[in-house]
Amino acid sequence: MPHTFTVTQSDAKTRLDIFLSQKLPDLTRSRIKNLIEDGHVSFNNKPAKAGIRIKAGDQIGITIPAPQLIKAEPEKIHLDILYEDRHIIVINKPHGLAVHPGAGRAKGTLVNALLYHCKDLSGIGGALRPGIVHRIDKDTSGVLVVAKTDKSHHFLAKQFKEHSIKRKYLALVWGVVKNDEGTIDLPIGRHISERKKMSVRTSRGRRAVTHYKVIKRFDNFTLVEAVLETGRTHQIRVHLSAIHHPVAGDPVYGKSNMPSGLSPKLTMLLKNLKHQALHAQTLGIIHPATKEYMEWTAPLPDDINGIITALEEAC
Numbered sequence: 001m002p003h004t005f006t007v008t009q010s011d012a013k014t015r016l017d018i019f020l021s022q023k024l025p026d027l028t029r030s031r032i033k034n035l036i037e038d039g040h041v042s043f044n045n046k047p048a049k050a051g052i053r054i055k056a057g058d059q060i061g062i063t064i065p066a067p068q069l070i071k072a073e074p075e076k077i078h079l080d081i082l083y084e085d086r087h088i089i090v091i092n093k094p095h096g097l098a099v100h101p102g103a104g105r106a107k108g109t110l111v112n113a114l115l116y117h118c119k120d121l122s123g124i125g126g127a128l129r130p131g132i133v134h135r136i137d138k139d140t141s142g143v144l145v146v147a148k149t150d151k152s153h154h155f156l157a158k159q160f161k162e163h164s165i166k167r168k169y170l171a172l173v174w175g176v177v178k179n180d181e182g183t184i185d186l187p188i189g190r191h192i193s194e195r196k197k198m199s200v201r202t203s204r205g206r207r208a209v210t211h212y213k214v215i216k217r218f219d220n221f222t223l224v225e226a227v228l229e230t231g232r233t234h235q236i237r238v239h240l241s242a243i244h245h246p247v248a249g250d251p252v253y254g255k256s257n258m259p260s261g262l263s264p265k266l267t268m269l270l271k272n273l274k275h276q277a278l279h280a281q282t283l284g285i286i287h288p289a290t291k292e293y294m295e296w297t298a299p300l301p302d303d304i305n306g307i308i309t310a311l312e313e314a315c
Helices: 016-023 029-037 110-117 150-161 235-242 264-271 302-314
Strands: 002-006 041-043 059-063 081-084 088-093 141-147 166-174 181-185 209-218 221-228 278-286 293-297
Touching (some): 002 016, 016 041, 016 059, 029 041, 088 110, 141 150, 181 235, 209 302, 221 235
Antiparallel strands (some): 002 059, 088 141, 166 221, 181 209, 278 293
16 A cells, blocks of 8 residues: 655654654554565655655655465464353463464464364454454463354454453552552553553543452562453553553563562562463353353463462562
8 A cells, every 4th residue: 555745844854764653653663664674665756764864845655565364274282271162162371372363473373273173263353363352462361252153253242342241350560559449540542652552641542441459469569450341452551550560570561670679589480470460360251142141260370370479478
């Protein structure tokens, strides 16, 4: 898809890649740089360079190639199945497992595993997301429901849209949370300058609501239960970071420096944590066929549980 722009005085002296990221907010700056390097961007009818400073009157052209079609293929990947019938399947997803294929990732996802295990997934999600009604971040673990029929898919999607699904998460966060419980009601959208991140500081935010409750306080950490009222991308991680209690181990919204005074054991466990300490503990739905309420709970992964045990021992 081609786009052309004429630089105005207000955009003068801006770097070309920044200019294009502002004009095309759906593209990340890294994607734009790749397009420039691959020759898909012109500057005054000549091949462009990412670091060029533009001036008023410059002509910028960019052509976005059509995405290459990817088809998810079945793969024999272990699934921790909490429940299954001919309508739905409920999985305890481990951290490190992406839910569906995407750009640069065609294999090794939950969808690939489901295609191997199930012969009757809903087709509503398309070739890359068959049966997928909701998602959990790649490095978040926990309960996820998948539709095996189109009818089930529609029924579950309606529940998610109406926010009638019960979703409880456990998160180990940095710092001691002061209030025993609270509600974070802050809109979430793309970060103004870092397009791969979500933020409460955004020009196009959508309403996002997270309710939280303190489960236990430790020195330097708090275990909290988070309940989603809405379901925005990275919602819990963004909201907890916004109140200055980011999820431990979060490489995007967290903190890298550890407080002093931690035991050697706890320091080692935290350094070995390769994902955010966030777990989708409980999921409750109305079953699409029986219309009865069903609920599943998944235990914390061993690495998160080990950190909590070490924190309890240090108290």
